[in-house]
Amino acid sequence: MAIWLDQNTRVVVQGLTGKEGQFHAAKCREYGTKIVAGMTPGKGGSSVDGVPVFDTVAQARAKTGCTASLIFVPPLGAADAILEAAAAGIALIVCITEGIPARDEVLVRRALQESGARLIGPNCPGIISPGKAKLGIMPAQIHKQGSVGVVSRSGTLTYEAVDQLTKLGLGQSTCIGIGGDPVPGTNFVDVLEAFNLDRDTDAIVLIGEIGGTAEEEAAAYVKANVKKPVVAFIAGQTAPPGRRMGHAGAIISGGKGTAKEKIEALKAAGIHVAATPADIGVTMARALGKA
């Protein structure tokens, strides 16, 4: 078992006809993901690598029975694409797009609370259940099927952590990038809840960074609910206050959101905090008594 995504999930790619969409959809298919439809307004009736393209998500859903969507559309059109997927009844929406205005994310979040659809991202690498399917842009080959759940606000730093786990023989159940924006569709606590309930997830890696209070909320949730070992790393211990470190959400403002506060909260919750990004894998191995 894995969470939210497996080999049976049927997927529509919004923006399949674009360069990014086509490239990554092909990689997802190679990995075994059921990409059953594409969607680009005005390109309905065409096809990409044998996958039929529709004008609307509703048509794609009616014709192919897709229940998940992978979004590659430019930032100012991304909120619209997410809302279209939700309106068509898509249950799992993964938005890769970076650079969406925060106000659009607030509106999307409000709308999705009513529809019940799950949004992963935006500004994220997506989700992969190793050995089953991937819905995102992460390099598949570094993953290995197993029982560690990984959740992260970062892309390449997650690859780094996954690579360390795999090299130590620690496979993953599902890896989810929740994205680096201030108002993500899915937060740490949502993923922790799912990993906590998943019988095939035995341990959890959480990778946070400066800005906001998502890590503190995760720590409180773990302390109250999670018995599985949790390993964390917080990026940005050396970041200056008031500066946006690449990700829109990675900013220490008004003295809040520092790595120090987050690390203290995580440690107080009994979470094993890796001292450096090079120690994430080995910290997990130790927590599992395998090193």
Next chain:
Amino acid sequence: MKVHEYQAKEILARYGVAIPRGKVTTKPEQARAIAAELGGRVVIKAQVHAGGRGKAGGVKLAANPDDAFTVAGQILGMKLVSKQTGPEGKIVHKVLVEEALGIARELYLGVVLDRAVGLPVLMASKFGGMEIEEVAAEHPDAILKEHFDPCQGLQLFQARTLGFGLGLSGDTFKKFLKFVTALARAYNETDATLAEINPLLVTADGDVLALDAKMNFDDNALGRHADIAAMRDLDEEEPLEVEASKYDLNYIKLDGDIGCMVNGAGLAMGTMDIIKHYGGAPANFLDVGGGASQERVENAFRILLSDPGVKAVLINIFGGIVRCDMIAAGVVAAAKKLKVQVPIVVRLEGTNVDAGRRILAESGLKLQPADTMADAAAKVVAAAKAVAAP
């Protein structure tokens, strides 16, 4: 993106936020003319992107137009050093000349995105003039908060709740309702990330005005606000950061001596952290993005090496979708073209890593390969120390 106080006030006024009468200028003679127009007694305020201007001598009262000429002359061109500018300070190029108003009360109003709730929040306090962080630390109960849905905007009952909470009444209360509603609308419609009025002035006559105003805007939304994007003042930004932004590179200058080039923001922060862990200090944050093509690597190299403080460079790339051999070829070509002299430690991991490492080894360049992030950090810290103390 940050704007100056005078620009923030100009934007707020469009939405009906009450501001003092005033004009911006770069010349003392004009300051004299503006003061005469405003009736003589004015406040001259340095326009720089930093707080703490008052204590730094950047805000002064002038009793009459001649005085305004003298004071503006003192402030224009001065190097303003405050807690927020750092020791290097900022040169003042513009001053705002505003009517001097009698102060009865000073309050605080601010709008930000509350990330934990996922909604904008309007904050108000009786402690005008104090930084909100200080108020939060010393008088946490004194901060009134109203979250609002951007679709519906701030509701009138919420504005009333804030007004009553601040102890306002009569005509002032009514003016406050209009003010706070306009402020919330301005924040919402301009895609602001911060709209702060500190202090909010209540005059002896019961008028409510923005004595100071600060607005920051969402960089991701500037594409739909050409008027605001045009307010960007490059003089206020670090020149290397301006240069990097031309190539869509995320570069932030720091104080250390180890230049960093990394793909991905999280990994870039993690790389800075591990350098510190091994006793070094990063000279910058630099995310070259997922692609890391030769052209991007070349521009990144050029920018991070223009910082004279850089004694060694660490390149840390996790090649995922992008192959390591392509990245290695890009690094070699860029280093040769730019005749890079400082020691470079390269850590590549991911797809086709062996081919990538071979290209680096056979390049003829003095590149130090590293296997892990820890190995890379230890090597680059040692290299920087060797350069610093030969």
